[in-house]
Amino acid sequence: MLSSEILEYYRQGGERERLAAGAGRLEFLRTWDVLTRVLPAAPATVLDVGGATGVYAEPLARAGYRVHLVDPVPEHVAEAAARPGVTATVGDARALPAADHSADAVLLLGPLYHLLARDDRVAAWREAARVVRPGGVVVGATISRFTSLFDGFVKDYFSDPRFRPLVERALVDGVHHNADAGRTWFTSAYFHRPEDLADELTQAGLVVRRQVAVEGPLWMTGPRLTEILASRQLTDLLLEMLRRIEDEPSLLGASSHLLTVAVPR
Template sequence: MVELDPLIRAFYAERYVEDDRLVRSGHGRLEFLRTQELVRRYLPGPGATVLDVGGATGVHARWLAADGYVVTLVDPVAEHVATASEIGTFAAMVGDARKLEQADDSVDVTLLFGPLYHLVDGADRAQALAEARRVTRPGGLVVAAGISRYAGLLEYGNKGMLSEDTLPEFEVALTTGRNYDDPTGFTNAYFHHADELRAEFDQAGFDATEVLGVEGPAAATLEHAAPADVPTLLPSAILLARLVENDPNVMSTSFHFLAFGRA
């Protein structure tokens, strides 16, 4: 049985629609397009096997399968897996990032787009990375997403919601990385610094680890843009994100990071 934090399970099953997250806002579209761009930069050729751990309803598995990859999606939320299974171009199963059913050295690429920020305990994140390394063939690619330590602060600041009264809400997250379940907001999570995410990859034994900012400094602008303005804003935002993706001075203005390592 998958051991998932009940608050996280309830968040995705009852409070949050994951299936359209990357299309319903300008920021979601920016995150999706940049994630595709970065992942495609590192992927082996079509025909390779991809394990999409924490793949939710299949938003990434869908385009990977369309690109010619043999994809298996794993997610701890049964409702997500049921939705993903209906797509029909890839396999989908319920599972836990910390205890994968796949055999050793059985896939070419393992994606962790979610597990590392919902496993709030460092030992659990280390176990998920160890499992990703175990199932990925030597020399294969492992990619994991992390939420920036400053994401919530940037979102509130750009919404006009940051004040002396609301600032204490971010003190714990800024100091410890921990985000606690908010019935009107996000659920339990861990927010990373870029160098911290890189260190977790290095400690798990991956080679050639690289951490890149996904959305860049325009993330908050796209988050609050009017839908009609998004098509005009996106090309500039993507170019800006690309130019500063590995600049340590500004990469934390991205809401998300992607870490790339070799098994």
């Protein structure tokens, strides 16, 4: 399933708190906002593939959905299974332990950017297409091609001369290859161009309905973002404004994450 490098990165436990503050918190709030608008109504069945420790699975279960989580990291699965209303299984996005047409919605919020080979990403999309029921929805998260370049300046990673080669390669072929999972930088991943996703989904038997910028460029605002998210009023305004421009094509590449909403062909 996962390479030993990526598995070790996630075994450090960063997923427990990653979405709780700053840009991670914005990612969660925006992803949740989109899900509330594109998922079928509860009590639909949701398969949360690559759902990590269940950060989305638990609120979905609380909202009345039947949620089963699949993740390749055993520690994630154990933690997710302890959440109220969530069941969880160790598994691979490319070979899901689920029957054909058994879910009303399939979430791929974690696996796609850790499948560096195109054939593996298409296999994950194809498995989602197999599992989702006719009339259901598939929602996949990907990372923008330019994220490591922006992140290098936001977090001063370029001060380490080893970081620039990672960025240079990612800009060329999308592969962010970080063989040392112990560094602060993100583990190895694939970074998409927004326009490249349609071909992957078409090959997998899915049709793109929408592409949505999750954070827009505001994930790069640093301490100011923390101040905004500390205010309920400013947070509500932020979410309202981002909703208005979420599918603006000229802004998709500036967002750290994209959500692609698709349906079976």
